[in-house]
Amino acid sequence: MDDPANSRPDRPERGSFVSAGDVAERAGVSRSAVSRTFSGAGSVSAATRRKVMKAAEELGYHANHLARGLTGEPSDIVCLIAADIGQPFQARMLEQVTRHLQLRGKVAMVINTAGDGDSVSHALRQSLHYRAEASVVLTGTPSEKLVQTCLSNGQRVVLVNRDDEAPGVDRLRVDNDRACVEALALLRRAGCERVACVSSRARTTSLLSREAAFSRAAEAAGLTLDLTRAGPTSYETGAESARLLLGRAAPPDGVFCVTDLLALGFMDAARHVFGRRIPEDLCVIGFDDVPQASWTSYELTTFRQPIEEFAERIAAVLTSDEVGHSEVLEVLPVWRSSVRMA
Amino acid sequence: MDDPANSRPDRPERGSFVSAGDVAERAGVSRSAVSRTFSGAGSVSAATRRKVMKAAEELGYHANHLARGLTGEPSDIVCLIAADIGQPFQARMLEQVTRHLQLRGKVAMVINTAGDGDSVSHALRQSLHYRAEASVVLTGTPSEKLVQTCLSNGQRVVLVNRDDEAPGVDRLRVDNDRACVEALALLRRAGCERVACVSSRARTTSLLSREAAFSRAAEAAGLTLDLTRAGPTSYETGAESARLLLGRAAPPDGVFCVTDLLALGFMDAARHVFGRRIPEDLCVIGFDDVPQASWTSYELTTFRQPIEEFAERIAAVLTSDEVGHSEVLEVLPVWRSSVRMA
DNA sequence: TTGTACGCGTTATCAC
DNA sequence: GTGATAACGCGTACAA
Numbered sequence: 001m002d003d004p005a006n007s008r009p010d011r012p013e014r015g016s017f018v019s020a021g022d023v024a025e026r027a028g029v030s031r032s033a034v035s036r037t038f039s040g041a042g043s044v045s046a047a048t049r050r051k052v053m054k055a056a057e058e059l060g061y062h063a064n065h066l067a068r069g070l071t072g073e074p075s076d077i078v079c080l081i082a083a084d085i086g087q088p089f090q091a092r093m094l095e096q097v098t099r100h101l102q103l104r105g106k107v108a109m110v111i112n113t114a115g116d117g118d119s120v121s122h123a124l125r126q127s128l129h130y131r132a133e134a135s136v137v138l139t140g141t142p143s144e145k146l147v148q149t150c151l152s153n154g155q156r157v158v159l160v161n162r163d164d165e166a167p168g169v170d171r172l173r174v175d176n177d178r179a180c181v182e183a184l185a186l187l188r189r190a191g192c193e194r195v196a197c198v199s200s201r202a203r204t205t206s207l208l209s210r211e212a213a214f215s216r217a218a219e220a221a222g223l224t225l226d227l228t229r230a231g232p233t234s235y236e237t238g239a240e241s242a243r244l245l246l247g248r249a250a251p252p253d254g255v256f257c258v259t260d261l262l263a264l265g266f267m268d269a270a271r272h273v274f275g276r277r278i279p280e281d282l283c284v285i286g287f288d289d290v291p292q293a294s295w296t297s298y299e300l301t302t303f304r305q306p307i308e309e310f311a312e313r314i315a316a317v318l319t320s321d322e323v324g325h326s327e328v329l330e331v332l333p334v335w336r337s338s339v340r341m342a
Numbered sequence: 343m344d345d346p347a348n349s350r351p352d353r354p355e356r357g358s359f360v361s362a363g364d365v366a367e368r369a370g371v372s373r374s375a376v377s378r379t380f381s382g383a384g385s386v387s388a389a390t391r392r393k394v395m396k397a398a399e400e401l402g403y404h405a406n407h408l409a410r411g412l413t414g415e416p417s418d419i420v421c422l423i424a425a426d427i428g429q430p431f432q433a434r435m436l437e438q439v440t441r442h443l444q445l446r447g448k449v450a451m452v453i454n455t456a457g458d459g460d461s462v463s464h465a466l467r468q469s470l471h472y473r474a475e476a477s478v479v480l481t482g483t484p485s486e487k488l489v490q491t492c493l494s495n496g497q498r499v500v501l502v503n504r505d506d507e508a509p510g511v512d513r514l515r516v517d518n519d520r521a522c523v524e525a526l527a528l529l530r531r532a533g534c535e536r537v538a539c540v541s542s543r544a545r546t547t548s549l550l551s552r553e554a555a556f557s558r559a560a561e562a563a564g565l566t567l568d569l570t571r572a573g574p575t576s577y578e579t580g581a582e583s584a585r586l587l588l589g590r591a592a593p594p595d596g597v598f599c600v601t602d603l604l605a606l607g608f609m610d611a612a613r614h615v616f617g618r619r620i621p622e623d624l625c626v627i628g629f630d631d632v633p634q635a636s637w638t639s640y641e642l643t644t645f646r647q648p649i650e651e652f653a654e655r656i657a658a659v660l661t662s663d664e665v666g667h668s669e670v671l672e673v674l675p676v677w678r679s680s681v682r683m684a
Numbered sequence: 685t686t687g688t689a690c691g692c693g694t695t696a697t698c699a700c
Numbered sequence: 701g702t703g704a705t706a707a708c709g710c711g712t713a714c715a716a
Contacts (some may be wrong), residue, residue, distance in 0.1 A: 018495060060490075060494055062467060062471050064412075064473055066411060066472060067412055070412070076473075077451075085436060085437045087433070091433030092428040094427060094428070094433075094436075095426075095428035098453075098454040099454050107453065107472065108451065108454075109450065110436075110451075110452045115639075125404060129404055129406070129407045132451065149404075152402055153359045154358050154359060190524060258378065269637035271528075271639075272638045272639075291577065296581070296611070296614045297610055297639040338450065
């Protein structure tokens with residue numbers, strides 16, 4: 001009265017995935033019974049459920065989420081688009097975002113871009129191919145048109161730290177301006193008279209807006225500003241910037257770096273190439289608060305991007321009904337010893 | 343003689359994905375024509391192709407890879423299972439692996455595990471749910487049984503830096519033993535007499551095997567070894583280890599840290615808490631060669647894990663036919679100034 | 685409670 | 701060169 005084919009020669013070694021049909025056949029029930037058992041909808045008798053579970057176990061069955069998403073249910077796939085994910089800040093962001101997405105039952109598809117518009121657009125197209133229910137753009141600026149395509153296909157689109165308005169997209173960003181104004185204030189309070197801003201050749205929204213905000217603040221204070229963009233956003237570029245700025249006749253005594261990585265490289269070159277004491281001879285401020293900023297060799301004064309809060313909010317926004325959400329998170333100043341206190 | 347419904351009121355604003363059927367309808371052709379246009383298989387006349395492309399463009403159509411994978415073709419999804427992806431080494435690994443997978447037309451699904459066996463198993467199940475064509479385990483040890491399920495479902499399974507044998511899985515690892523023997527030799531050549539090993543409480547295969555190899559080498563040299571495991575694998579644990587070891591009556595003058603992060607923390611505490619000069623008073627060796635190891639404040643002598651080669655090989659193995667591939671990559675010693683030269 | 689039948693988006697096969 | 705049709709694995713109305 002029960003299933004034949006119990007001799008286990010079925011096909012557990014085949015090179016193909018086990019389907020609900022295979023399980024049904026082995027358990028001697030219908031496909032629907034299997035579906036009901038795993039989806040929880042409808043009702044199944046204890047006996048049937050047992051048979052199904054046994055067969056599934058033996059065959060190594062796992063429901064196909066992809067086929068499930070075919071009928072219209074959300075795919076639970078969220079596409080994360082980012083560049084430079086090997087760098088401390090981006091890596092931590094990725095870690096927290098994946099973690100929070102997983103907490104809400106989503107799974108992250110990570111697309112590593114070069115940051116330019118072309119590769120971001122390519123990434124966005126991938127996200128459509130895989131029917132991601134949302135795309136989170138952590139780096140780069142996607143074409144407006146493609147974003148609209150995503151939206152009209154029913155995707156959620158979240159832009160992180162981008163200033164541009166766009167109807168329908170969700171935006172989360174940090175208040176760069178306020179932090180940069182405070183950065184200048186810190187340097188002035190420390191008695192710095194010749195300030196400089198160290199940036200990079202990467203023209204990302206965040207960096208541009210920090211440059212601009214700091215410049216405005218300096219101008220408002222009647223200071224002339226030395227602005228350097230010696231290369232990509234990296235430790236090495238920070239060091240190179242120090243070589244450029246500190247070799248001059250009237251070198252700066254207060255430096256704002258738009259990124260911690262730049263600041264750390266700047267500090268190392270300032271100390272070990274030019275023999276500057278920090279903060280006695282030179283004050284340095286960074287941005288992001290990467291883990292290395294708190295290391296004893298640096299003790300860098302910086303501004304903390306609330307990564308965990310970002311991640312939590314991104315996940316929350318994606319699972320909410322409200323679209324076009326816009327939110328500004330606070331950056332916390334972190335006082336350490338790279339700026340004189342007096 | 344051409345399509346009606348050209349007034350563009352169709353449904354570009356609907357909350358659902360555009361299908362090939364929608365495109366076919368608008369272009370006034372059959373679904374097959376659309377399919378052929380995008381898959382490249384079969385042949386389509388220039389005129390038809392033009393009509394299809396136009397309609398697809400207007401509607402914002404993107405082929406559904408998920409439905410494509412339904413019929414048996416590979417999904418092109420590769421599942422990456424890792425913990426601590428915010429840390430420099432893991433982050434760089436992730437960056438390179440995603441990059442090389444993308445070069446081969448694959449897309450990465452990243453699952454962030456807490457590192458314990460349970461969540462690795464959960465991750466592996468997710469990879470089955472999404473019909474990933476392969477799972478790459480970068481951290482943690484999955485249950486043997488589940489790995490077999492993956493294999494019998496036709497998945498490739500790649501284990502990175504794991505020593506356990508298993509039929510059917512592909513393995514890529516680094517030769518820890520040789521590097522650790524060389525680490526001891528470096529310390530002895532520098533004249534160190536009291537050596538210590540700084541490890542962490544995380545019992546991962548790599549760390550265990552480095553501990554063991556260094557211990558064996560020390561024993562073979564007739565040295566007693568101080569082994570410390572003060573916490574998780576982090577900068578802070580490195581610093582804490584320095585506090586433990588350097589406060590003793592006969593502190594070590596040569597230290598091997600199983601990870602760069604531990605070594606960097608150790609160096610900072612040794613210098614700034616205990617006033618040790620490196621390498622004059624104390625030699626330090628790390629492992630991994632994370633970017634920070636080359637920073638001027640550290641100049642850490644270490645062993646380079648060939649991350650890019652790892653990534654390239656992983657991608658290559660996944661796209662090859664050979665299964666059960668096993669490969670050992672070379673670790674390159676990187677001489678910097680944290681060890682006396684002679 | 686259970687099974688049958690259908691739809692989801694795609695590709696492959698076949699007849700035209 | 702083209703279009704109808706079946707198949708893939710799943711969820712789910714609907715009927716038994």
